[in-house]
Amino acid sequence: MITPYFLENFWGDKNNGFDVLYHNMKHGQISSKELSDFIRERATIEEAYSRSMTKLAKTASNCSQLGTFAPVWDVFKQSTEKLAACHMELVRKLQELIKEVQKYVEEQAKNHKKTKEEVASTLEAVQNIQSVSQALQKSKENYVNKTLEQERMRKEGATQRDLDKAGLKVKKATETYKSYVEKYANAKTEFEQRMTETAQKFQGIEEEHVLRMQEIIHSYCQSVEETHIQIGEVQEEFVKNMENTSVESLIQKLAESKGTGKERPGPIEFEECNVSIATEGANPEKGKPLPYQADGEIKTQIP
Template sequence: MQEARFRDNFWSTDLTSTVGYDSIIQHLNDGRKNCKEFEDFLKERAIIEEKYGKELINLSKKKPCGQTELNTLKRSLDVFKQQIDNVGQGHIQLAQTLREEAKKMEEFREKQKLHRKKIELIMEAIHKTRNLQFKKTMEAKRLYEQRCRDKDEAEQAVHRNANMVTQKQQEKLFLKLAQTKSSLEDSDRSYQQSVTTLEKIREEWQKEHVKACEFFETQECERINYFRNALWLHVNQLSQDCVQNDEKYEEIRKSLELCSIEKDIDFFVNSRKTGSLAPAPVVYENYYNTQRNPTPVRSPAPMPISRRPPLPTPASASGEPDYATVDGYSLIHH
């Protein structure tokens, strides 16, 4: 199958038409617009990645997450928060990479625009020259055709009035015929010169048009290739970011594999233990028995409670108060 080329497919039968050239230029402008849109997409994605990265870093540093855990699980949580911080840093780095790629796209786009401008200026100038010469040629043709009609009318007048007019009138008719023939010859030469000049301009324009088509086709191939590679690279960067993030998450998984329930329990017990003796049983104490024997008996086996014998009745001397006892209590009588 024959490859389609710009130089073979963007012509018009109208010499002054630029429909083919305009179609190419429109396509190239659309291509530049598409590159700009992708460039803006990368910039917006960079903003999102940077914001997400900063939010992750703030989250890992400021938000409590198992801060009172101990031993191996604490170490796993420390690894977890550190790796989340690293993931955030990775997104910030990705944002910077995307900005650099957007800058490269912008430079490529502007470089193509600059090179295209040179060709466009050449084509604009030759289009203007071609159209102006075509207009002059058509005017010369119109004048030439008018002079032909004038000469034909003058010849017809001479033949038509050959035997009907005076000698002087015939001389006027012949003079007019001679003048029209002279004007015809001048207009014919001018018309032929214009056609010759137009043909030279047409050939020059045609060569420049072919060169422009080839240049624009080369640029479009470069643009598509660059755009495709930029997309490919962008996707690879996103994939690489995912791989790197998974490596960070793998560090968390590895730390969790070292997390030991038994070690954490032992660590907690040994570092926070408060004693191995439980409190003694609380025994029943009779209020009245406690009053009679203020020293509590701690023996688990109940001991028989001895009763104190009654105190002897003291002898009262004369003038002293009388004493008496009631159930072991002394009373003073006045």
């Protein structure tokens, strides 16, 4: 345990330290719930962002697949889908963390209920010393007033009978005052003992609470950091793919995917008319293929 700050700083004239420490413990449960709500809101935002990125990826896939620029949309689509997956993975981690926080909140409620029962005697001691302190103050004021009244009467020459009556009142006030001084001493001893134990208990509870909250926040930070690393990797991959998508590569892909063939038209040379062949061709047989020349060879044309 660290320095006993609670033990040293929650006393005071009105003895309100117990009330402050008790409500501080209850505020710890409120803080846990608020942290759970914060993480849940972050998860909601991340999920909405992931869905938006998925929608954006579909937009990229619906872009024109024609033209030289078409392959670039595939790079955008893949990168955007990966970013959406990164954020959705963070959502999953945050949802698991929320379950952990909720479990802690339930444990807190049980522990606080148990603690309330354990410190009930301290609350009684606090209420007792506060009550005795008020009664002691009133008895002291009454004692002082009765003593001053008796002295005033003596100076003013009051009768012996009146002085005797005043003396009885002083005696009674003195006895009451002394009894409350004694009661206060007993109440003080009981209060200090109970308060010492309770202050240490409350500090122990608070130390454990803050430590647990720090562990939760560490898990939260770690999840977010891991996501940022993944996003950075996706971005690096995107940049690399874009760098590899050079002008030459885009032109090459279009040529390979949309090309119509590498064979160029063959040359056609002048052919001198062969009279004998031409004569025969004057009355060609019906359906007889006509000759033609290609690549330096005589071929037959199918009608």
